[in-house]
Amino acid sequence: MTALRIDGKALARQVQDGISKEILELNNKLGRAPCLAVILVGDNPASKVYVKAKAKNAESCGIDTIDVFLPGNIDNKMLEAKIKELNTKPNIDGILLQLPLPPGLDEYKALSAIDPALDVDGLHPINQGLLLRGEKSLRPCTPSGVIELIDYAREKLGLKRDISGLQSTVVGRSILVGKPVSLMLLERHCTVTLCHSRTKNLMEECRRADILVAAVGRQELIKGDWVKKDAIVIDVGINRTESGALVGDVDFQSVSKIAAAITPVPGGVGPMTIAMLLKNTLESAKQRAAHGGKVT
Numbered sequence: 229m230t231a232l233r234i235d236g237k238a239l240a241r242q243v244q245d246g247i248s249k250e251i252l253e254l255n256n257k258l259g260r261a262p263c264l265a266v267i268l269v270g271d272n273p274a275s276k277v278y279v280k281a282k283a284k285n286a287e288s289c290g291i292d293t294i295d296v297f298l299p300g301n302i303d304n305k306m307l308e309a310k311i312k313e314l315n316t317k318p319n320i321d322g323i324l325l326q327l328p329l330p331p332g333l334d335e336y337k338a339l340s341a342i343d344p345a346l347d348v349d350g351l352h353p354i355n356q357g358l359l360l361r362g363e364k365s366l367r368p369c370t371p372s373g374v375i376e377l378i379d380y381a382r383e384k385l386g387l388k389r390d391i392s393g394l395q396s397t398v399v400g401r402s403i404l405v406g407k408p409v410s411l412m413l414l415e416r417h418c419t420v421t422l423c424h425s426r427t428k429n430l431m432e433e434c435r436r437a438d439i440l441v442a443a444v445g446r447q448e449l450i451k452g453d454w455v456k457k458d459a460i461v462i463d464v465g466i467n468r469t470e471s472g473a474l475v476g477d478v479d480f481q482s483v484s485k486i487a488a489a490i491t492p493v494p495g496g497v498g499p500m501t502i503a504m505l506l507k508n509t510l511e512s513a514k515q516r517a518a519h520g521g522k523v524t
């Protein structure tokens with residue numbers, strides 16, 4: 229059997245079409261297009277590519293973007309001052325700080341300087357705290373995309389949306405992916421096992437999973453014999469091989485012979501991360517329109 233290849237590009241297109249329609253309606257209330265400010269510190273080549281892709285997709289949905297390029301040698305104070313200045317601009321509905329920051333800068337401090345109402349990456353401690361409590365908040369984009377991909381795969385497989393009681397294993401415990409995706413799966417009533425570099429017998433933990441999410445950053449770590457038959461496998465990892473190709477944390481060839489569905493790399497989680505960023509920007513702009521243009 230060959231697993232269903234979960235087409236993240238197609239799902240992202242669907243989501244972005246919906247966003248475009250909502251933006252047409254919102255523009256009248258807001259008196260302008262929603263606007264996303266993207267901050268890039270330094271000249272990390274991969275980050276430059278991601279920032280470009282975000283701006284291109286934003287514009288295709290009718291979201292304006294402002295690029296804020298800062299030199300790699302700035303200090304935390306200067307970065308936080310710039311973020312605080314952007315917080316006060318009435319025409320900016322979302323602020324994204326592209327990670328990773330150059331060495332020497334404190335990501336947690338910089339992320340905490342973003343107004344939580346504009347935190348479209350969902351990484352401010354207030355938004356992460358609200359997620360922990362299961363309250364409405366701007367949620368991290370990649371984990372939100374992972375949940376949408378699971379729902380999409382289950383629909384394509386003819387399974388019900390309800391995933392309560394299913395065993396899910398998440399490999400990786402970053403604040404960007406592993407921890408928030410675990411909380412979101414828990415919110416959907418899965419039984420969640422969260423694994424990391426000190427996990428004993430990772431293979432067994434993976435093999436128990438009905439839903440397996442890999443967010444590790446280790447090229448093709450998860451092999452076919454690590455996966456339960458008919459599992460749904462979401463591969464968040466992006467790794468560059470020696471030949472320059474992009475591969476995930478999951479060995480697509482062997483796992484697709486066992487799993488019911490699997491996301492490819494590229495073309496799986498990546499496009500959905502961008503779609504969720506644009507959805508958060510729309511949400512933030514809607515909140516602003518509802519409050520007469522003010523940040524809540």
Ligand SMILES: NC(=O)c1ccc[n+]([C@@H]2O[C@H](COP(=O)([O-])OP(=O)(O)OC[C@H]3O[C@@H](n4cnc5c(N)ncnc54)[C@H](OP(=O)(O)O)[C@@H]3O)[C@@H](O)[C@H]2O)c1
Binds near residue numbers: 406430444466
């Ligand atoms: N597609 C997208 O849009 C998207 C978005 C974000 C990230 N990513 C990709 O997803 C991957 C993870 O990103 P991240 O930011 O979460 O990375 P990260 O902050 O480096 O975290 C990696 C996690 O993996 C764990 N880990 C490392 N080696 C392991 C091993 N051999 N066995 C088990 N666990 C191991 C680490 O454990 P410890 O905590 O114990 O160190 C850590 O919790 C990267 O490849 C990144 O590029 C993709």
